[in-house]
Amino acid sequence: MSSNENANIQKFGKYFYDNIILMAPTAKKLPADMSISSLLDFVDAQHNIMIFLNNESRKISRDIANEFGVDLEEQGFSVQGGEPAKNTATTAFSSQGVAWSQNLFAPLERVMTPLSRPVLFEDGIGMVLDSFTNNQHVFPVLSGDVGTYSKNIDSNGDSSVSISSGNQLTLVAGYQTHYNQRISMVGSIKMCSNSAMLANRDKTQGETLESSPNYQLCSELVEWNMQERGVLKVENVRHRKVGDDFGEKNPENYKRLVDIEYMIDIYHKVNGQWVPFVSDDVQFQFIMLDPYYQDALTQTDKSSATYSYKLKTPWRLGIFNFRIDYKRYGLSYIDNRMEVSVIQLRHDEFPRFETIGYPYFLTVFVLMAGSFLFVISFAYSDFSGVKGVKSD
Numbered sequence: 001m002s003s004n005e006n007a008n009i010q011k012f013g014k015y016f017y018d019n020i021i022l023m024a025p026t027a028k029k030l031p032a033d034m035s036i037s038s039l040l041d042f043v044d045a046q047h048n049i050m051i052f053l054n055n056e057s058r059k060i061s062r063d064i065a066n067e068f069g070v071d072l073e074e075q076g077f078s079v080q081g082g083e084p085a086k087n088t089a090t091t092a093f094s095s096q097g098v099a100w101s102q103n104l105f106a107p108l109e110r111v112m113t114p115l116s117r118p119v120l121f122e123d124g125i126g127m128v129l130d131s132f133t134n135n136q137h138v139f140p141v142l143s144g145d146v147g148t149y150s151k152n153i154d155s156n157g158d159s160s161v162s163i164s165s166g167n168q169l170t171l172v173a174g175y176q177t178h179y180n181q182r183i184s185m186v187g188s189i190k191m192c193s194n195s196a197m198l199a200n201r202d203k204t205q206g207e208t209l210e211s212s213p214n215y216q217l218c219s220e221l222v223e224w225n226m227q228e229r230g231v232l233k234v235e236n237v238r239h240r241k242v243g244d245d246f247g248e249k250n251p252e253n254y255k256r257l258v259d260i261e262y263m264i265d266i267y268h269k270v271n272g273q274w275v276p277f278v279s280d281d282v283q284f285q286f287i288m289l290d291p292y293y294q295d296a297l298t299q300t301d302k303s304s305a306t307y308s309y310k311l312k313t314p315w316r317l318g319i320f321n322f323r324i325d326y327k328r329y330g331l332s333y334i335d336n337r338m339e340v341s342v343i344q345l346r347h348d349e350f351p352r353f354e355t356i357g358y359p360y361f362l363t364v365f366v367l368m369a370g371s372f373l374f375v376i377s378f379a380y381s382d383f384s385g386v387k388g389v390k391s392d
Contacts, residue, residue: 082145111330124188
């Protein structure tokens with residue numbers, strides 16, 4: 001397709017696709033309606049992008065990757081190194097431009113299957129990600145092995161090596177926005193090719209295509225990118241005063257120092273089905289300006305999607321929020337808030353005498369007693385002997 005033509009991904013603001021896969025790393029230009037700003041608008045409209053790169057990636061591919069916190073190595077540099085598995089169906093690869101790694105990002109092991117054998121990475125380019133402090137949305141999916149490095153051999157036969165090596169080099173990167181749109185960047189367009197999958201089959205498993213770690217990683221990465229893996233959803237958020245039944249609507253307010261119970265159902269998408277999400281690190285907050293409660297929710301029954309937490313409303317009056325802020329790599333983010341007020345007791349619900357007022361109550365009675373004794377003393381005192389006082 002000519003760069004002057006349109007790809008027709010949208011018309012009048014309505015997009016025709018939910019996902020875009022870019023497999024043109026050496027293209028000098030993209031179609032007119034697929035500029036970088038157009039692709040960012042596509043992501044902002046709740047869509048996903050998957051980008052394939054290689055060691056000859058041009059400026060347009062680099063600029064797109066930069067938008068998501070990824071810097072590519074210099075053009076011509078190829079990632080190489082690492083050890084292939086001994087039971088690979090064929091190892092007819094030179095070390096030039098070929099790398100092997102099974103260094104899957106550890107937090108993703110709850111979303112993707114851990115790699116039992118190295119992935120074949122051919123004619124690929126290394127990536128360096130923004131630091132976590134600068135960009136919390138980008139993360140490595142597959143990093144380089146210990147012996148991985150990036151090398152370039154020019155037309156004169158002279159070679160140069162990049163300063164980044166080992167797990168500093170990212171081979172496959174992921175990016176998830178605050179609103180759960182997903183972007184994947186694969187450093188080798190050949191990594192997900194039929195030839196790579198066939199070349200990296202496992203002899204011990206009958207050399208089936210599914211035995212290839214390339215097949216495993218690529219298929220699961222596509223599922224993740226297209227919102228078929230690692231997706232969470234929240235349903236039936238509810239709260240009540242302990243001992244009461246759940247009504248059609250949640251209460252709008254609670255009195256001070258009342259025991260209440262909060263519940264939320266969290267589901268995980270697995271093979272197209274919604275199943276209960278099992279975790280022990282879903283954090284709960286009961287927050288005004290600062291959290292009054294901050295703790296992990298309890299999942300009593302692992303076969304149920306229900307998480308719960310019991311608390312006592314504080315003495316302080318005001319508007320509070322029940323909040324679940326759950327952000328983990330590979331999983332869609334949960335940011336659920338529900339507002340509730342803590343209100344004053346009615347005039348007839350206060351204790352008749354509060355313990356905090358006892359010193360003041362005592363002061364009043366002492367003053368009354370002292371006044372009474374003074375009056376009695378004054379009334380029955382004889383002032384005849386006092387100078388200046390006339391007696392009758």
